[in-house]
Amino acid sequence: MAKNKSIPIKPSKLSVYLYIPNIIGYTRVLMNCFAFAICFSNKWLFCALYFISFVCDGIDGWVARKFNQVSTFGAVLDMVTDRISTACLLVILSQVYRPGMVFLSLLALDIGSHWLQMYSTFLLGKASHKDVKDSTNWLFKAYYGNRMFMAYCCVGM
Structure with missing residues (x-):
């Protein structure tokens, strides 16, 4: 009788998309889409959904480290979701509160500072x-x- 040899199984490329923190990220995207769709008609629900998405932003990183499910895809998903949700919020605030230039300036600062930080990281090989x-x-x-x-x-x- 031959012994079963244990062969290490490499995770498929598809499995990274099913990591728990990435599923939290997809949920954040859906919550934000719905929240921004109703932002003017239901401000309380918008605030609740945006806040839950904000809390999930902290949870997904903790879950990724806890379950060793850190991935480049997850990091990019998280960062892009953060930038888009912040950009949408600042654009909405610029329409609600006048003058809106303050919020649009914050939007430029947010995108510019993150881009510079990411680019300098890339140049340093980190x-x-x-x-x-x-x-x-x-x-x-x-x-x-x-x-x-x-x-x-x-x-x-």
Whole structure:
């Protein structure tokens, strides 16, 4: 009788799309689509959905690390979802509160600063834009190195 040899199974490329944090990401996209579709007709539901999506943004990263389901696809999904939801919120706020230029300026700052951070990370050959251990900028180190400070900046400001 031959013994069964255990052969390591490589995850298929499709499996990364079914990671738990990525499913949370898809849920965030759907919630945001619905929230922005009803933003003017049901402000309370919009706020609730946007807030839940915001909370899920923190949960998906924790789940990815907890279950070792970190992926480039998930990181990009998360970042793109963040940028689009922030951009949509700022555009809506620019229509509700006049003058809207303040919100449009914040939109330009958000997109520009994230693009510059990602591009500089790419030029330095780092795997993540959150890798700031070599940075001389104390604010980057505080923001990306201390989750409580990051949460305060995202929620409290």
